Amino acid sequence: MKLNFLVTTVALLVAFPPPYECRAIESSSNQQATDPDGERQSPPVLARLGEEYFIRLGNRNQNSPRSPADSFPETSQYSKRALQLQLTQRLLEGKVGNIGRLDGNYALRALDSVERERRSEEPPISLDLTFHLLREVLEMARAEQMAQQAHSNRKMMEIFGK
């Protein structure tokens, strides 16, 4: 009986998917705690596209109302937020970071989580990334390299000093 009910529910969900995937995800994320400054965590739209990097930059929902405390942000925070908003906007427009382009609609694959797709015959030959974002990740990698080099030098000096 319970199994029949479950199967029926799954079949109905597959046959009549929610009109807006974003809304479905938003409803689940609404239950999360809000930020200390009052802004909500944006829905994990970026996570759906598998771009964890952009989540780390910040996941402010550009449509959410800004609190008065944010009316006069610091310059660096403002520029960072502007970049985040630009990235988010371009991401939603599909112009940037659409690395799932060759795989078609991501949402349908999420619904097919029970079925396992066969390993694709074609290799994933491409990544849709703009040069601007490529430079961003490159500069982050360089900063990491310099920090690690400084750390290694410090360790060496500690060893030589003993």
Next chain:
Amino acid sequence: MSGTSRAQLCFLLLSVTALRGHARFLDIQDNDISPEGLLSLLNSELKRELPEEFVYRRALRCLDMVAVEGQFTFTAERPQLNCAVFFIGEPSDIISIEYDSVNIDCRGGDFIKVFDGWVMKGEKFPSTQDHPLPLYERYSDYCETGVTRPIVRSSQNVAMLFFRLHQSGSSFTVTFRKLINPFPCNVVSQTPEGSFTMIIPQQHRNCSFSIIYPVEIQIGELSLGQHNDLRRSILGCAGSGDFVELLGGNGMDTSKMYPMADLCYSFNGPAQMKVGCDNTVVRMVSSGKFVNRVSFQYRLLGHQELQQMKGNSVEDVCLRA
């Protein structure tokens, strides 16, 4: 073995390893070279193994760029179907990626593939014209060859890793190392400013130096092995087997970029050019008959310079001046 003979053998091996650059692996304790240390010098696959506390480790992101040697682990907290990691080294490096531990479901559609180069929007660097391997050999699939061939090496200073993990909890760890390349051919610059000398020592190959920024390039010296021929000036570099070309474009594939200038005569003294494209490439074509060399510097173009170039340009292609 007498003490004198042993000392002589040690000195001989020491000289050989010093010439090969492997002397740093000698382990001398109590002023005595151990037999194990001697035998290890004969091993041509010496690795730069660091003590555990010096190995850099961090988690990989679904979209990531790695420029520092170390061990990198990706753990899927949810299905990750389209992930890519860029690897980059210094111009004189090639990249080695070793699979340390892999926990994926190949039959379930998971994969990890290493690509020899970078590929973006379908465009590959190096292009198929400039890479020694055919395209299908530039992809290395863990599910097919990862167990028998756990170390994959690139042909230049860049490589990529593509992966897809369906199950939450799937993971893999790779070790990224940089190896010395004495004659770098295809290079992606890590920085928007710098200098480089490209040498092709009598090899029939094409080499590209790619700068993914709009830059001003200043060529300080160009040495092509052919004699100067005034009759060629009418035809330009067409038909010349050895020449250098400046390319500009908005993609990674050098075969699809616009030629900004070509040089087929040796000269000394700076010749500079501004290229206002997303990607600027210095490409050398070599017939293999001569030793060809080009030295150049490059610096990032400022926003105002780009605006000025845009105002002066009537062409629809990348800006040049």
